[in-house]
Amino acid sequence: xxxxxxxxxxxxxxxGGHPVGYVLLRKCAPDERNDYLEQVRVFSGVDxxxxxxxxxxxxxxxxxxxxxxxxxxxxxxxRNGALRVLLSRKANHNTLLVTExxxxxCLFCSQPPKKEEDDWLxxxxxxxxxxxxxxxxxxxxxGEPLLYGxxxxxxxxSVSELSPATSLHVLTNGRAFSDKDYASEVxxxxxxxxxxxxxxxxxLNSDIHDHLVGSEGAFHETVxxxxxxxxxxxxxxxxIIPTKKNFSELSSVVEFACRVFSSxxxxxxxxxxxxxxAKLNWGxxxxxxxxxxxxxxxxxxxxxxxxxxxxxxxxxxxxLDEGLRGRAxxxxxxxxxxxxxxxxxxxxxxxxxxxxxxSKGRTHHKPRKIL
Ligand code: SF4
Numbered sequence: 168x169x170x171x172x173x174x175x176x177x178x179x180x181x182x183g184g185h186p187v188g189y190v191l192l193r194k195c196a197p198d199e200r201n202d203y204l205e206q207v208r209v210f211s212g213v214d215x216x217x218x219x220x221x222x223x224x225x226x227x228x229x230x231x232x233x234x235x236x237x238x239x240x241x242x243x244x245x246r247n248g249a250l251r252v253l254l255s256r257k258a259n260h261n262t263l264l265v266t267e268x269x270x271x272x273c274l275f276c277s278q279p280p281k282k283e284e285d286d287w288l289x290x291x292x293x294x295x296x297x298x299x300x301x302x303x304x305x306x307x308x309x310g311e312p313l314l315y316g317x318x319x320x321x322x323x324x325s326v327s328e329l330s331p332a333t334s335l336h337v338l339t340n341g342r343a344f345s346d347k348d349y350a351s352e353v354x355x356x357x358x359x360x361x362x363x364x365x366x367x368x369x370x371l372n373s374d375i376h377d378h379l380v381g382s383e384g385a386f387h388e389t390v391x392x393x394x395x396x397x398x399x400x401x402x403x404x405x406x407i408i409p410t411k412k413n414f415s416e417l418s419s420v421v422e423f424a425c426r427v428f429s430s431x432x433x434x435x436x437x438x439x440x441x442x443x444x445a446k447l448n449w450g451x452x453x454x455x456x457x458x459x460x461x462x463x464x465x466x467x468x469x470x471x472x473x474x475x476x477x478x479x480x481x482x483x484x485x486x487l488d489e490g491l492r493g494r495a496x497x498x499x500x501x502x503x504x505x506x507x508x509x510x511x512x513x514x515x516x517x518x519x520x521x522x523x524x525x526s527k528g529r530t531h532h533k534p535r536k537i538l
Contacts, residue, residue, distance in 0.1 A: 169505045169524045169527055170505060171501065171502055171503060171504060171505050171524050172259075172501040172502075172504045172505065172506075172521075173235075173255070173257065173258060173259075173501035173502050174231075174235060174502070175235075175251055175252045175253075175255070175502035176249060176250070176251050176252075177229065177231060177232050177235070177249065177250045177251075177252075178248075178249045179248055179249070184225065185207070185225060185227070185244050185248055185250075186205040186207070186224075186225055186244055187244050187245070187246050188205075188243065188244060188291065189204050189205075189241060189242070189243055189253070189291050189294065189295050189298075190204055190205045190206065190207045190225070190241070190242050190243070190244055191203070191204045191205070191206045191207070191239065191240075191241060191298045191299075192206075192207055192209055192232075192236050192238075192239070192240045192241065192242050192252070193206050193207065193208045193209065193222075193223055193238055193239070194208075194209055194233065194236065194237070194238040195238050196222060197222065197238075197239075201239075201298055201300070203294045203295075203297040203298035203329075204241065204294055204295065204298045205224060205225065206222065206223040206224065206225070207223060207225040207226065207227060207242070207244075208222075208223035208225070208226040208227075209226075209227055209229065209232050209233050209236065210226065210227070210228045210229075210233065211228075211229075211230045211233035211234070212228060212230060213228055216228070227250075232250065232252075235252060235255075235257075236252055236255065236257075237255070237256035237257060239256070239298075239299065239300065239301075240252055240254060240255050240256060240299070241253050241254035241295045241298055241299050253295065254295060254296075254299045254301070254305070256301060256303075258500070258501055258502070259497070259500065259501045260304075260306060260500045260501075261303065261304075261305050261306065262305070262306035262307070262308050262500065263292040263295060263296070263305060263306070263307055263308070264278065264288065264292075264308050264309060264310070265288050265289045265292045265307055265308070265309060265310070265312050265315075265322070266285055266286070266288055266289065266309045266310035266311065266312060266314060266315065267280055267281040267283075267285055267288075267309065267310045268280055268281065268282065268283075268284075268285065268309070268310045268311065268314055269309060269310045269311040269314070269340075270311055270314060270340070270342060270382060270385075271311065271340050271342075271380040271381060271382045271385055272380070272381030272382060273379065273380045273381055273444070274378075274379055274380075274381060274410075274444060274445075274448045274451075274452060275379075275408060275410070275439055275440075275443075275444060275445035275448065275452055276443050276444045276445070277440050277442045277443040277444075277445060278308070278309070278310065278443060279443050279444055280309075280310055280311075286315065286318065289312075289315055289318060289319070289322055292307070292322070293322055293325040293326060293329070296326050296329070296330050296333055297325070297326075297329035297330050299330070299333075300330055300332070300333075301330075301332070301333065302332035302333070303332075303333065303334070304333075304334045304335070304336055305333055305334070305335055305336070306335075306336045306337075306338065307335055307336065307337040307338065308337075308338045309338070309339075311339060311340055311342075311343075312337055312338070312339055313337075313339045313340075313341075313342075313343035313344075313349075314343070316343070316349065317352075320352050320353060320356065323335070323353070323356045323362065324356070327356070327359075327361065333361075334360075334361040334362065334363075335361065335362045335363075336362075336363050336364075336365060336404070337362065337363070337364050337365065338364075338365045339364055339365070339366055340366065340367065340380065340385065340389060341364070341366035341367075341388075341389045341392035341393055341396065341403075342385060342388035342389055342392055343392065344391075344392030344393070344395045344396045344401065345387075345388040345389075345391040345392045345395065347395050347399075350392065350395040350396055350399050350401060351399055353401055354396075354399035354400050354401045357400060357401050357402060358400075360402070362402070363402040363403070363404055363432070364396065364401060364402065364403050364404070365403075365404045365406050365435070366389065366392070366393060366396070366403055366404070366405060366406065367380075367389075367405070367406040367407065367408065368389060368390070368393065368405060368406075368407065368420060368424065369407060369408065369410075369412075369413050369420075370386075370412070370413045370416060370420065371416060371419055371420055371423055372416075373386035373387060375412050375413055376389070378412065379410065379412060379413065390427075393405075393424075393427075393428045393431075394427065394428065396428070396430060397427075397428040397429035397430040397431070398429065400430055401430060402430055402432055403428065403430050403431050403432065404431070404432060404433045404434075404435055405424050405428070405431045405433070405434045405435070406434075406435050406437060407420055407421075407434065407435070407436050407437070408436075408437050408438075408439055409436065409438075409439075409454055409456075409459055409462075410439065410452040410453070410454060411451065411452060411453070411454045412452070414454045414458065414459040414462060415459070415462065416462075417436065417459065417462040417463065417465075417466050418462050418465035418466045418468075418469050421434055421465075421466045421469040421470055421473070421475075421477065422469040422472075422473070424473075424475070425469060425470065425472070425473025425474070425475050426473065431475055432475070433475065433476050433477075433478055434466070434470055434475055434476070434477050434478070435478045435479075435480050436463065436466060436477065436478070436479050436480065437479075437480040437481050437498075438456065438479075438480065438481035438482045439452060439453055439481075440481060440523055440525070441453075441523060441525050441526045442523065442525040446525070455486070455532075456482060456486050456487055457486070460487075460488045460491065463477075463479070463487075463488075463491050463494075464488075464490065464491065467491075467494060477494055478494060478495075478496055479491065479494045479495040479496070480495075480496065480498035480520075481498055481499055481520065481523070482495050482520065483519060483520065483521060483522055483532070483534060484515045484518065484519040484520075484537070485513070485515070485519075485534055485535040485536065485537055486532060486535075492515075492518075495519075495520065496520065497518075497519070497520040497521075498520055499520050499521065499522075499523055503523055503524050503525065504520070504521055504522070504523065504524065505521060505522055505523075505524045506519075506521040506522070506534075507522065507534050509533070509534040509536050510534050510536060511536075512536065512538070513534070513536035513537055513538070514536075514537050514538055515537050522534075
């Protein structure tokens with residue numbers, strides 16, 4: 168196991184009993200009632216249990232958990248008593264998975280889809296956000312969240328009613344927006360600027376896009392969806408993952424997006440995450456950033472011309488040309504982010520996003536520390 172920046176899973180974190188599912192974690196007595204989830208009081212040691220009263224039905228004594236959380240964080244208890252901190256006030260990003268179903272089968276999917284109905288995840292996610300009550304951006308991912316159709320629209324309404332300070336960033340393949348009526352329903356919920364949709368377009372060649380997302384006809388629906396979203400004012404962050412199949416046309420995708428889609432606020436180019444099916448298909452997909460540096464530079468030129476910023480996600484700075492490093496952001500979520508030993512005295516460590524912890528093994532890329 169590698170040391171991640173923020174540990175989020177705690178095994179055996181219970182004291183004789185625990186609920187199963189989403190819970191609100193308490194370190195002190197709350198000022199206001201919060202009945203959206205079961206509450207679990209966390210103590211750092213038995214000597215600290217003086218304040219114990221009955222506002223929580225459950226309690227645990229666990230110093231590691233106590234030190235890792237803030238009062239009011241949201242966790243998930245598995246049946247065997249492992250606790251995962253899902254929404255954390257200390258985290259650099261928080262994301263909730265609202266479904267494992269999807270109408271794409273991307274060759275690099277980090278969360279390979281399942282077929283079973285799992286709409287309880289959507290309901291519990293709305294309650295988790297309501298319980299968390301934080302003025303923060305929360306990522307919503309899947310699977311494909313918009314497969315819920317009208318139920319997803321209701322989810323947006325619930326979040327805005329129950330936790331008005333929360334903003335949402337929704338990862339979607341955008342195909343649902345090819346239905347203009349549906350895109351228009353969602354657009355009505357976007358006026359307050361509290362929601363943005365991350366939509367990937369991998370190629371201008373429909374065969375290549377459809378091959379990468381494992382679904383014939385996906386390109387046409389996604390492009391139509393992006394056009395509808397743009398015309399109706401749904402805010403979009405466009406995403407591109409370079410692979411061996413599409414790295415030579417990155418700058419053309421950027422130019423096309425700037426010319427054709429009217430509500431793209433950012434284009435994110437994302438280094439492949441070595442997990443799920445991406446790990447399985449690594450040899451046929453992964454291409455090192457050094458091989459497409461010139462394409463990245465052209466992307467920046469095209470983005471600047473079109474007035475859309477180009478941002479580079481998931482790149483260790485030492486694997487990027489010096490001129491590109493200013494576009495890289497620390498994008499890896501802290502619970503899956505690590506810095507190998509060699510990074511210890513690198514002069515760029517503070518600005519650098521490091522590596523995915525899942526890159527250990529055959530997908531590891533050696534850090535080249537910069538002194
Ligand atoms: S050596 Fe480590 S900290 Fe330095 S740039 Fe590379 S990955 Fe980042």
